[in-house]
Amino acid sequence: MNQKLSFLLRLWRQKDGNSQGKFQEIRMKDIPPDMSFLEMLDEANNDLIRKGEEPVAFESDCREGICGTCSLVVNGLPHGSDPGTTVCQLFMRRFNDGATITVEPWRAKAFPVIKDLVTDRSAFDQIISAGGFVSVNTGGAPDANATAIRKCDADTAMDAAACIGCGACVAACPNASAMLFVSAKVSHLGHLPQGQPERERRVVRMVQKMDELGFGNCSNRYECEAACPKEISVEHIARMNRDYGFASLLGTERERGNSGAG
Amino acid sequence: MILDSKIPPGSIENKWTDYKFQMKLVNPANKRKHKIIVVGTGLAGASAAASLAELGYNVHSFTFHDSPRRAHSIAAQGGINAAKNYPNDGDSVHRLFYDTVKGGDFRAREANVHRLAEISTQIIDHCVAQGVPFAREYGGLLDNRSFGGAQVSRTFYARGQTGQQLLLGAYQSLMRQVGLGAVKLHTRREMLDVVVVDGQTRGIIVRNLVTGELERHEADAVVLATGGYGRVFYLSTNAVGCNVTATWRAHKRGALFANPCFTQIHPTCIPVTGDHQSKLTLMSESLRNDGRVWVPKTAGDKRSPEKIPESERFYFLEEKYPSFGNLVPRDVASRNAKQVCDQGLGVGETGLAVYLDFSDAIKRLGKDKIAEKYGNLFQMYDKITDENPYQVPMRIYPAVHYTMGGLWVDYNLMSNLPGLHVLGEANFSDHGANRLGASALMQGLADGYFIIPHTIGHYLASNKIPKVTTDHPAFVDAENSVKARQDKLLAVKGNKPAMEFHRQLGKVMWDYCGMARNEAGLKIALDEIPKIREAFWKEVSVTGSGQDLNMALEEAGRIADFLEFGELLVLDAYTRRESCGGHFREESQVGEGEALRDDNNFCHVAAWEFKGVGQKSELHKEPLAFDNVHLTQRSYK
Numbered sequence A: 001m002n003q004k005l006s007f008l009l010r011l012w013r014q015k016d017g018n019s020q021g022k023f024q025e026i027r028m029k030d031i032p033p034d035m036s037f038l039e040m041l042d043e044a045n046n047d048l049i050r051k052g053e054e055p056v057a058f059e060s061d062c063r064e065g066i067c068g069t070c071s072l073v074v075n076g077l078p079h080g081s082d083p084g085t086t087v088c089q090l091f092m093r094r095f096n097d098g099a100t101i102t103v104e105p106w107r108a109k110a111f112p113v114i115k116d117l118v119t120d121r122s123a124f125d126q127i128i129s130a131g132g133f134v135s136v137n138t139g140g141a142p143d144a145n146a147t148a149i150r151k152c153d154a155d156t157a158m159d160a161a162a163c164i165g166c167g168a169c170v171a172a173c174p175n176a177s178a179m180l181f182v183s184a185k186v187s188h189l190g191h192l193p194q195g196q197p198e199r200e201r202r203v204v205r206m207v208q209k210m211d212e213l214g215f216g217n218c219s220n221r222y223e224c225e226a227a228c229p230k231e232i233s234v235e236h237i238a239r240m241n242r243d244y245g246f247a248s249l250l251g252t253e254r255e256r257g258n259s260g261a262g
Numbered sequence B: 001m002i003l004d005s006k007i008p009p010g011s012i013e014n015k016w017t018d019y020k021f022q023m024k025l026v027n028p029a030n031k032r033k034h035k036i037i038v039v040g041t042g043l044a045g046a047s048a049a050a051s052l053a054e055l056g057y058n059v060h061s062f063t064f065h066d067s068p069r070r071a072h073s074i075a076a077q078g079g080i081n082a083a084k085n086y087p088n089d090g091d092s093v094h095r096l097f098y099d100t101v102k103g104g105d106f107r108a109r110e111a112n113v114h115r116l117a118e119i120s121t122q123i124i125d126h127c128v129a130q131g132v133p134f135a136r137e138y139g140g141l142l143d144n145r146s147f148g149g150a151q152v153s154r155t156f157y158a159r160g161q162t163g164q165q166l167l168l169g170a171y172q173s174l175m176r177q178v179g180l181g182a183v184k185l186h187t188r189r190e191m192l193d194v195v196v197v198d199g200q201t202r203g204i205i206v207r208n209l210v211t212g213e214l215e216r217h218e219a220d221a222v223v224l225a226t227g228g229y230g231r232v233f234y235l236s237t238n239a240v241g242c243n244v245t246a247t248w249r250a251h252k253r254g255a256l257f258a259n260p261c262f263t264q265i266h267p268t269c270i271p272v273t274g275d276h277q278s279k280l281t282l283m284s285e286s287l288r289n290d291g292r293v294w295v296p297k298t299a300g301d302k303r304s305p306e307k308i309p310e311s312e313r314f315y316f317l318e319e320k321y322p323s324f325g326n327l328v329p330r331d332v333a334s335r336n337a338k339q340v341c342d343q344g345l346g347v348g349e350t351g352l353a354v355y356l357d358f359s360d361a362i363k364r365l366g367k368d369k370i371a372e373k374y375g376n377l378f379q380m381y382d383k384i385t386d387e388n389p390y391q392v393p394m395r396i397y398p399a400v401h402y403t404m405g406g407l408w409v410d411y412n413l414m415s416n417l418p419g420l421h422v423l424g425e426a427n428f429s430d431h432g433a434n435r436l437g438a439s440a441l442m443q444g445l446a447d448g449y450f451i452i453p454h455t456i457g458h459y460l461a462s463n464k465i466p467k468v469t470t471d472h473p474a475f476v477d478a479e480n481s482v483k484a485r486q487d488k489l490l491a492v493k494g495n496k497p498a499m500e501f502h503r504q505l506g507k508v509m510w511d512y513c514g515m516a517r518n519e520a521g522l523k524i525a526l527d528e529i530p531k532i533r534e535a536f537w538k539e540v541s542v543t544g545s546g547q548d549l550n551m552a553l554e555e556a557g558r559i560a561d562f563l564e565f566g567e568l569l570v571l572d573a574y575t576r577r578e579s580c581g582g583h584f585r586e587e588s589q590v591g592e593g594e595a596l597r598d599d600n601n602f603c604h605v606a607a608w609e610f611k612g613v614g615q616k617s618e619l620h621k622e623p624l625a626f627d628n629v630h631l632t633q634r635s636y637k
Ligand SMILES: Cc1cc2nc3c(=O)[nH]c(=O)nc-3n(C[C@H](O)[C@H](O)[C@H](O)COP(=O)(O)OP(=O)(O)OC[C@H]3O[C@@H](n4cnc5c(N)ncnc54)[C@H](O)[C@@H]3O)c2cc1C
Pocket: B039, B040, B041, B042, B043, B044, B045, B062, B063, B064, B065, B068, B070, B071, B072, B073, B074, B075, B076, B077, B078, B079, B080, B162, B163, B189, B190, B191, B192, B225, B226, B227, B228, B237, B238, B239, B243, B245, B246, B282, B284, B401, B402, B423, B424, B425, B426, B437, B438, B439, B440, B441, B442, B444
């Protein structure tokens, strides 16, 4: 198991959003099996730097599967083939010696490429900004135990809230839909009493924003759930659809008199 | 220079309340006219930016990340403390205050710590109102667990993802203000200098990381909430982007750096496996609630753990510290792990690990209960090590985790540079020489939600802040110096990636200024670091240009700052010839390796003034007084 591994990397290179991209091939050898995928890319980059070439741009930060920064399509799958795993938590022991590994950026209209393997995912922030919150200012909150919350509701809210906002769901979806991301937030807040006053308003605004930003429609292919490193369930999408239907029925009546985003 | 901590008069219980009344207010109609820059969107920065915008200030929020939600706070696992006393186990504001002062080994300000303990309860209320899904009991009320250094259960948690959930709460509040137009968000911007005009901090220089453009931003006050500097050790549990750049550049403009040698080594991390690693992974302290720490009693015992009978296991924390057991503070747990490994009792391939064993807890509570409490941590461990901790004990070893030191601030959280405020891990204020678990999240949110909104108003209302524009010579100068440094990095054209120098620096820091420090070793480090720095500036290779996204350039810039800062950290460790908390000077110990403070000579904050790269910094001392918690040798026996 401790024998060193070799790979042929095919890395996507693209100067910027307006340029054409292409693959660069790099041979890697003497890779220890407990090296992480991103550490292997670090090594590839160090080799490029030693040769005076520009390293391939890719993003990461926590390298422990929680910040949602890393975002690579490995051999056609967002975050690679390990279920429930971000690419920063993928280890080289999961690949066969001698394998060819193709690495590409997220590909979706709403996530334009900035350079090489880096994309712009700020559309997600805009969706949250449209309604993914509870409108409460610092200061006036009642005692934390003033409202009891059923454990099962708190647990479901937490299941949904575990989303790390990486965008793998969008990258995996043939329509580049953001339904899983949006529904996770709708469901997180919708399961808690604190989220009830804005429940209809939230879902309507978030869905409108999502459509506006160029994400596609959901055609129930469920690739999103399969790619999600936090294994967020598509049940949240069904729940969001119910909320959305209900909110549309009620129309703007519930939204009376307030036009700001908050 | 006189360091005025501006601690308000009055009894410790009433200081903050009285002071809030005495502070000047900014009229609501005038708030919009004040522009405030907040750098950083972690717990401290996001909570500050959101709260200031709610009050009506014109807030500009900056982060080098692509989204505010990526800040390193997201990675905090275990929990957040608050003196709610929901479990009825005798907790109170006073006890949290006492535990924190004692846990910090009497090197923090009493007044700051008391305020923190007071505010702790409001934080939980606010976070619940935001929809943070904290863990609950079947009755629907909030659940608590215990952390090191406390004998009560006061830690609130959201599975193993407490930091994530708290940050998302703050992020959502921030994004709500962005939607309302009250906050202008600047992502992918790295702050590279602060701008001081006529003695007041009036702005920052940032690099737009996508276009490479340098931008000038002016404001009436600047808030830095840029996190800790643990990556100076290269290997740490911090995210790979964590850096010292923002605070170090502010330091070079005159802000004092306090207690840089107070760094925390966390006892429960996944051990180092090889020199290819880019970071280490924490296994939350909460695991010590149910996990038991042990090593074999005989050196060189290579049997697998389940084959070692109870009688041949050394539960060193339980045996040495019967009243706190596995829940002693971090510095104590780390040092003891090092000691047993130094004695040859360590386990695993490298011998630099101890067991953290859950088999008793699994027997007692069942696998499901353990999975519910720690499932994601067990899964993370499994992914990294390829071992199943439900079946075999985890192997853990201490690693750099948190930095108590930071920019010096007064009670208002303002540095000695007027207008420059510093929050969260970036300041030095509340944890003394050792931070207790679950207290960083508490501090970051206290600073951002509940302190800065008051104190910054007081600053703005009590000072005359003339209008400046970004064509002021101070802005031009600052931008030019940033540009010059960047050009210099690109011009070296050596053949070594910056990471190599970072690794070298990290090794020196860990070997000579890690868990145990002594005069001879620190001298070596003081010698070595400038050499690595010189080599860096001769041999580093930074390819690409300054005109677009260039991560190698960003990284090299941060490493260049670490190479300057590391020397100050070591100098501080060298100068503080006592042991306290996480700072263990081998010359100063009692009994079996317990830290021995020297209150006659070192009961002070060491605040350093920059005198030039390679020049000896000047030390200023802020004496510490303990009127409410009696200054004693810590004991967790
Ligand atoms: C793995 C891990 C687990 C932890 N678990 C716990 C726990 O359970 N309980 C607890 O209390 N504490 C815990 N801590 C500690 C705690 O998470 C941190 O101390 C705290 O979150 C720091 O928050 P912050 O807001 O000060 O900084 P950060 O969250 O680090 O945020 C820093 C921000 O500053 C920005 N920034 C930095 N430099 C620049 C620059 N030059 N220009 C622009 N932007 C910049 C970054 O983009 C980021 O937005 C843990 C720490 C780690 C490493």
